[in-house]
Amino acid sequence: MIHSIDPGILFLQEEEVIKAGVLDMKMTIQAVEKTYELLGKGQIINPPKTHIGMPIGSGANWNSFFNSMPCYIGGDINVGGTKWAAESRKNSSIPGIPYGIDITILSDPETVLPFCILDGTLITAMRTSAVAGVFAKYTAPKNTETVTLVGAGVIGRTMVMAVCESLPAVKKIYLCDMNLAKAKALAADYKDVYSVEIVPTSDAKTAALDSQVVITETTASSPFIDKSWIKKGMTVINMGSYEADLDVVSSSDVIAVDYWDQIITYESKAAAKLYKAGKLTRENVVELSDMVLGKWTGRKGTDEVINCSSLGLGALDIMIGYEIFLNARRMGIGTMVKLWDKPLWE
Ligand SMILES: NC(=O)c1ccc[n+]([C@@H]2O[C@H](COP(=O)([O-])OP(=O)(O)OC[C@H]3O[C@@H](n4cnc5c(N)ncnc54)[C@H](O)[C@@H]3O)[C@@H](O)[C@H]2O)c1
Incomplete structure (x- = not known):
């Protein structure tokens, strides 16, 4: 992790996440194994995901949900982040939209600045099946x-x-x-x-x-x-x-x-x-x-x-998202956005 006080955030849309290698199943399986290795060695903080089922009162019979999946990965990775995951049963019958839609945020654990926001939908699809592959x-x-x-x-x-x-x-x-x-x-x-x-x-x-x-x-x-x-x-x-x-x-x-x-x-x-x-x-x-x-x-x-x-682990999304970020940065793809030019209060 390279620490910086630059509030720049690399935004990667799905097409760029693909260019940066998300569809590489071999890489994904390796990243999944590394995540579980670090988890087992106590190098990952991954609290249970927070789940919001909708409509209110639907319990396990939700029509749609949001999950917040924060984590910190230590070891030689040293990255924090969260996946904002969502699924909607209605989407199954609406052409042109996936059943599950996710976004991943990567943050510097020292300055706590977010440095990348990327489409997490394909990462989810790849890493979920990679977990089954590892099983x-x-x-x-x-x-x-x-x-x-x-x-x-x-x-x-x-x-x-x-x-x-x-x-x-x-x-x-x-x-x-x-x-x-x-x-x-x-x-x-x-x-x-x-x-x-x-x-x-x-x-x-x-x-x-x-x-x-x-x-x-x-x-x-x-x-x-x-x-x-x-x-x-x-x-x-x-x-x-x-x-x-x-x-x-x-x-x-x-x-x-x-x-x-x-x-x-x-x-x-x-x-x-x-x-x-x-x-x-x-x-x-x-x-x-x-x-x-x-x-x-x-x-x-x-x-x-x-x-x-399996229920899925936010740390998988952050591990793979970080690899995609590094690839994208090497390839010079994505769009830079900024949190601020100068913070109003500090
Ligand atoms: N464990 C994890 O980490 C994780 C992560 C992401 C998604 N998931 C789960 O994976 C599942 C699939 O997600 P998706 O995005 O592929 O959904 P999808 O809507 O794209 O596909 C689901 C398919 O299941 C079929 N189906 C439903 N009930 C069936 C049955 N009884 N017999 C045979 N086929 C049936 C549907 O016709 C549909 O084609 C969801 O339950 C989702 O919650 C798990």
């Missing part, structure tokens, strides 16, 4: 060849990239969506991009039963995976709010979460429901940091069922 890397059965992805939206799109990057032996991906046309369109977009067969379908359960790994990234607001979907030796990774029912999670041999302190605060997550019911404790789960730091030794045998879930 898959550490928990998938050896030489996994068949994977089911449920949800062919924005996160489904980046999930194909993450799976191809994290599971080098993969040969077939079932791409499922209740809206089959979306699954077909996304599969067509990936035709000839990877040497993997991508099969669009609306029958997610049949696909799951033919797979070693199942990853869900849907906007479903109630669980659709029950125990009849689960085979011995399977890894199930849930990235949406509440996609596998409580029995599926609680009966898994290994329950993994991205970050325990945060996931138990989010009432729509299965891990939070089980924790509140007194059926899950910190000691019963493996965190993603434990995997990255080698504190968890991996699958035992070929029969273990592993369930992973």
Whole structure:
């Protein structure tokens, strides 16, 4: 971090974030692993996100929400920042606008001046799937060849990239969506991009039963995976709010979460429901940091069922946003704006 009293802020719109390399899944996976490594070493302050569901009183049944996701990353990064994240169910039926829309702010931890504001929507899509990719890397059965992805939206799109990057032996991906046309369109977009067969379908359960790994990234607001979907030796990774029912999670041999302190605060997550019911404790789960730091030794045998879930961490957005900022500065792209010419009061 270069300290300065210059109140200049580099603004990066989505097209510039793309030029600066946001669509590089290999880089994103490395940044995700580094974030969880630093988190596990106590080098990141990342309080649980503050959630505002709307309309007032809707609780977990929100129509839209804002999340504030502040953090400080220490170590050799030394950057503060926050992601202002949002999702709207209404956007799913409005052409021309994503379901989730995010903005990321990076700040100097010493002078506390913000130095970059960038579109965070693509960072979210990339890093969310990269988290699933890292879960898959550490928990998938050896030489996994068949994977089911449920949800062919924005996160489904980046999930194909993450799976191809994290599971080098993969040969077939079932791409499922209740809206089959979306699954077909996304599969067509990936035709000839990877040497993997991508099969669009609306029958997610049949696909799951033919797979070693199942990853869900849907906007479903109630669980659709029950125990009849689960085979011995399977890894199930849930990235949406509440996609596998409580029995599926609680009966898994290994329950993994991205970050325990945060996931138990989010009432729509299965891990939070089980924790509140007194059926899950910190000691019963493996965190993603434990995997990255080698504190968890991996699958035992070929029969273990592993369930992973994630709520997402602001530190991921700041870590990747900072990398994008450095690239953009090197490339001389973006627009400089200023907080002030001279502060009125100091
Ligand atoms: N864990 C994280 O860090 C994180 C971060 C960002 C988004 N998410 C979650 O990822 C999910 C997907 O987000 P998105 O931006 O891709 O949304 P999107 O609207 O672009 O796509 C969601 C897709 O899910 C499909 N779907 C909904 N219910 C389904 C069901 N029961 N079976 C099959 N398909 C179904 C929809 O038809 C749609 O195509 C959301 O729940 C979002 O909250 C998680």
